[in-house]
Amino acid sequence: MTVAPAADGATRSAPGWPQSTLARVGIWVAVGVALTWVASRLLGSVGEFPQSWDVGLAEPISDARGWLIDNQRTHWLYTAILDPFSDVTEGAIEALESTLLWIPWYSYVGIAGLGLWWTRGRAAGLLGVAGASYFGVLDVWEQGLSTLSLMGVAVTCAVVIGVPIGVWSSRSDRVQRVARPVLDAMQTFPGFVYLIPFTLLFSFGPVTSLLATLIFALPPIVRATDLGIRNLPPGLIDAAAMSGATERQTLIKVRFPLARPAILVGLNQTINMALSLVVIAALIGAGGLGGSVLRALQTLQVGAAAESGLAIVVMAILLDRFFSGLADPTSRHDPARVKLLAIAMIPATLVGGILGWTTFPSQLTWSFAGGIDRAVEWAQVNLFDIADSGIGTGPFSDFITIRFITPLRELFAQDIPWPVMIGLVAAIGLALSGWRLAAGLAAALAAIGLLGMWELSMDTVAQCIVAMAMTLMIGVPVGVLTARYDRVRAAIRPILDFLQTIPSFVLLVPVIMLFNVGRVPGIMAAVLYALPAAIHYTDLGLRGVPAATREAATSFGATGRQRLLKVDLPLAAPQIMVAVNQTIMLVLSMVVIAGLVGGGGLGLETVRALRRSDSVGTGFEAGIAIVLLAAILDRVTRAIADRLSPPSAAR
Amino acid sequence: MIEVSGLWKIFGDASAKAHRMASDGASRAEIQEQTGALVAVKDVSFSVAPGETFVVMGLSGSGKSTLIRCLARLIEPTSGDISICGADVIALSADGLRDLRRHRLSMVFQHFGLFPHRTVVDNVAFGLEVRGVPRADRRERALELIGTVGLDGWADHHPQQLSGGMQQRVGLARALAVDPDVLFFDEPFSALDPLIRRDMQDELIALQLRMQRTLVFITHDFSEALRLADRIAIMRDGEFVQVGTAVEIVTNPADDYVAAFTQDAPKAKVLTADHAMEPIERFDGDVGSLARVGRWTVLEDFIPRLLSTPDPLAVAGDDGEVIGVVSHADVARLLAPPARAAAEAAPLETRP
Ligand SMILES: Nc1ncnc2c1ncn2[C@@H]1O[C@H](COP(=O)(O)OP(=O)(O)OP(=O)(O)O)[C@@H](O)[C@H]1O
Numbered sequence A: 001m002t003v004a005p006a007a008d009g010a011t012r013s014a015p016g017w018p019q020s021t022l023a024r025v026g027i028w029v030a031v032g033v034a035l036t037w038v039a040s041r042l043l044g045s046v047g048e049f050p051q052s053w054d055v056g057l058a059e060p061i062s063d064a065r066g067w068l069i070d071n072q073r074t075h076w077l078y079t080a081i082l083d084p085f086s087d088v089t090e091g092a093i094e095a096l097e098s099t100l101l102w103i104p105w106y107s108y109v110g111i112a113g114l115g116l117w118w119t120r121g122r123a124a125g126l127l128g129v130a131g132a133s134y135f136g137v138l139d140v141w142e143q144g145l146s147t148l149s150l151m152g153v154a155v156t157c158a159v160v161i162g163v164p165i166g167v168w169s170s171r172s173d174r175v176q177r178v179a180r181p182v183l184d185a186m187q188t189f190p191g192f193v194y195l196i197p198f199t200l201l202f203s204f205g206p207v208t209s210l211l212a213t214l215i216f217a218l219p220p221i222v223r224a225t226d227l228g229i230r231n232l233p234p235g236l237i238d239a240a241a242m243s244g245a246t247e248r249q250t251l252i253k254v255r256f257p258l259a260r261p262a263i264l265v266g267l268n269q270t271i272n273m274a275l276s277l278v279v280i281a282a283l284i285g286a287g288g289l290g291g292s293v294l295r296a297l298q299t300l301q302v303g304a305a306a307e308s309g310l311a312i313v314v315m316a317i318l319l320d321r322f323f324s325g326l327a328d329p330t331s332r333h334d335p336a337r338v339k340l341l342a343i344a345m346i347p348a349t350l351v352g353g354i355l356g357w358t359t360f361p362s363q364l365t366w367s368f369a370g371g372i373d374r375a376v377e378w379a380q381v382n383l384f385d386i387a388d389s390g391i392g393t394g395p396f397s398d399f400i401t402i403r404f405i406t407p408l409r410e411l412f413a414q415d416i417p418w419p420v421m422i423g424l425v426a427a428i429g430l431a432l433s434g435w436r437l438a439a440g441l442a443a444a445l446a447a448i449g450l451l452g453m454w455e456l457s458m459d460t461v462a463q464c465i466v467a468m469a470m471t472l473m474i475g476v477p478v479g480v481l482t483a484r485y486d487r488v489r490a491a492i493r494p495i496l497d498f499l500q501t502i503p504s505f506v507l508l509v510p511v512i513m514l515f516n517v518g519r520v521p522g523i524m525a526a527v528l529y530a531l532p533a534a535i536h537y538t539d540l541g542l543r544g545v546p547a548a549t550r551e552a553a554t555s556f557g558a559t560g561r562q563r564l565l566k567v568d569l570p571l572a573a574p575q576i577m578v579a580v581n582q583t584i585m586l587v588l589s590m591v592v593i594a595g596l597v598g599g600g601g602l603g604l605e606t607v608r609a610l611r612r613s614d615s616v617g618t619g620f621e622a623g624i625a626i627v628l629l630a631a632i633l634d635r636v637t638r639a640i641a642d643r644l645s646p647p648s649a650a651r
Numbered sequence B: 001m002i003e004v005s006g007l008w009k010i011f012g013d014a015s016a017k018a019h020r021m022a023s024d025g026a027s028r029a030e031i032q033e034q035t036g037a038l039v040a041v042k043d044v045s046f047s048v049a050p051g052e053t054f055v056v057m058g059l060s061g062s063g064k065s066t067l068i069r070c071l072a073r074l075i076e077p078t079s080g081d082i083s084i085c086g087a088d089v090i091a092l093s094a095d096g097l098r099d100l101r102r103h104r105l106s107m108v109f110q111h112f113g114l115f116p117h118r119t120v121v122d123n124v125a126f127g128l129e130v131r132g133v134p135r136a137d138r139r140e141r142a143l144e145l146i147g148t149v150g151l152d153g154w155a156d157h158h159p160q161q162l163s164g165g166m167q168q169r170v171g172l173a174r175a176l177a178v179d180p181d182v183l184f185f186d187e188p189f190s191a192l193d194p195l196i197r198r199d200m201q202d203e204l205i206a207l208q209l210r211m212q213r214t215l216v217f218i219t220h221d222f223s224e225a226l227r228l229a230d231r232i233a234i235m236r237d238g239e240f241v242q243v244g245t246a247v248e249i250v251t252n253p254a255d256d257y258v259a260a261f262t263q264d265a266p267k268a269k270v271l272t273a274d275h276a277m278e279p280i281e282r283f284d285g286d287v288g289s290l291a292r293v294g295r296w297t298v299l300e301d302f303i304p305r306l307l308s309t310p311d312p313l314a315v316a317g318d319d320g321e322v323i324g325v326v327s328h329a330d331v332a333r334l335l336a337p338p339a340r341a342a343a344e345a346a347p348l349e350t351r352p
């Protein structure tokens, strides 16, 4: 650690970025490894983080929880504030759900069809009809509506709260300065951890799911409103002012309508995130589609999980297609005919609702769960180790586990003594940025230890690193290809869009089909989940390299490979670091969720704790550890990205 | 109608220091280097009479937009006085300013500033809408103006569906809809191609003949200034370097900067026989046999006649008396390459 300032000084004076960066990084890593090794030898006996140092947040929190339960009936906190609040929100969710259940099934088919027809054309309309029918055919109608109503209330709240905040922050730089870091932080943590604090106050009811969803899904709409209103062509605001419009009139008649497309894009993201969290909320007992998936996964009925999982995907896709179409005001199809049909649907809905034609005709239902189960059985037998060749999902799984995950976990949790680990992280912070980052990282890591979450956290970190390495090994080369060949990009785009619409939880279903349970399926799901971001940011970074710079390289006779290695990749490095940052955050959130399919680590602990109300304290600790880990990983990757920015842009 | 005196606009924090330096004669570049502040408008004073068209021209960055935006108080001037229609613009409260803009003052923008989410008629009616005119009334008025600018039948289209020239007609109609006394134009036709630009200028000239509003018009195109202006102000580095009629500026540019503008000016369209002629006293031939031309006829209109004879033309005064003679040489001298003309003009002028 004593070398850090000197090396830091050397960076400042070292010219010839970026080649020297690589060399420097190499030296640094070598020095780091050597020091770690020596320190580990010296401190070999220290071993794991001492159990006795556990500050035991679990007990006070469990006590608090106990107190809350005891006083639920009598204390003013409940009688005056929390109970009325839960009553109102639960009432709203129930009212929406029963209204949704009252509406006849064919109206949903009609709404989905007409909505997509209007915003995206006839083919999309047919997709809407088919998608809505899927829920009926597979008999997941009620679960679907239950998910939809929880989401509906959450998204409505997000809009009612988020849009005014966005408007406010667009009108005042000071508000924006305060709001921005808060929003950033809200988006850093895996959505799942938001469930934990609210369980303390509201137990496992829908109110907890609603509040967690609200917090998780709020940032996009606030941001979109803020940016949409800020980024208007200035001429229009002048024109409104010269017409004598008041601030209010300008907001309502000019700013707001012009920002509408941007706000709708934000709304679409909010909906997507809300759906993914509403599904995860199954872990604390929210029913709906997420509940079905969870139940099926826990009993390893993969076919049933696939049916419900696919229903979630269908819902996500229909919503995404509709709202992204809505955000584009130039994309409207056959408005007259759609309007006519929509009007015709009103009486049809009323009649059906009054006569109680609510359930999907049972003659039309069908199930493919059995088929999937058989296919999975077949796959687990036949793909496990294809013809005993050592190639297959089984050996692959073992290979990853034995060669990477377990050694890494043991390295972090046992072989490297905890003081060395903290020192190492602090040294990284010091090298990247300075004392403040170093101190912050060390404190965060120490706090994890003090919470008694050291070993579990190291397990999670090991999984994250393996998943991240795999994601980048696939994602960066694919990004290089898509940046170079438009055709590849066009081919891959729809797949990435599709992957990105799938709520994280649902991705567990296909990987479990192939890899059964354990750590590897979680890692594979994390790879699937993070891959689109890795590809996207690599592509973006490489495409951002100015054409003139590339041409200059080519004109000096650089080969394609040389250009890629010496010009494109170094210049795209900051963006690629953004890819790494995004990847690691996504991977972390997935690895945590994968805890519940046998992934172990912090996720499993949290889930386990959440299910038993008496050990909510441990869940809380694990949740805090997840937040701290997320913050550490986020800060480190960001600091690297800052470091890689060309000098001019850096300051 | 418009009175401006001692108007300054300085961008940047060190405006007091920049103000002092500028008053002591430091150049814009020096000030920017030393204080970081940019003197965009420097001690500008002028007045515009009712019904007059006042054109401000200058190179890009000379501060024209800043000036007009100060006049409209879209930005706050650093110091100075502005009076429009008797109102002290600087002292106006937000309400008073809004009132002025709603009833007496309008603006047409370079990039049109049309609202893409509103139809043409709703764009035109915007000013009436914000001042609370009922829907039917404002639509009627807007349609009337849409007709005035020749866009009948386009009322329910969106601006993006119109060509650039048509869009600026909408901008013009929107500005006229509130029936303002004063209209500001910030390079309204610069984004249009030359033929459309001419059409729009003709249109504006015709409208102005009928409506007699007070116009402040910004352009960097000298021929546009010549066509529209009653008076022209030439701006450089935030200062007015010369204010005068087209003829004054063409015949008597204050310095090389102004001369450079007039260089490509179509002088034959501006200057008249009166400028070219020798007084009758210096002519010793017989004027009775010469063809005649009116004193205020522009060169362009009599040059063909002059070329058809070897003789000069006699110039008739307002009462029909011959007051001078214009020869081929006189016209050639007037139209001679400006560098030489300027070089010659300078010593002539300084001679007492
Ligand atoms: N908001 C601002 N902040 C700082 N400087 C500004 C600002 N607006 C304009 N300037 C500067 O003031 C100077 C005058 O700008 P202005 O836009 O008035 O010029 P202009 O004569 O209208 O030019 P153009 O013909 O390009 O429109 C320029 O140097 C410009 O960079």
Ligand SMILES: [Mg+2]
Binding pocket: B064, B065, B066, B187
């Ligand atoms: Mg300008």
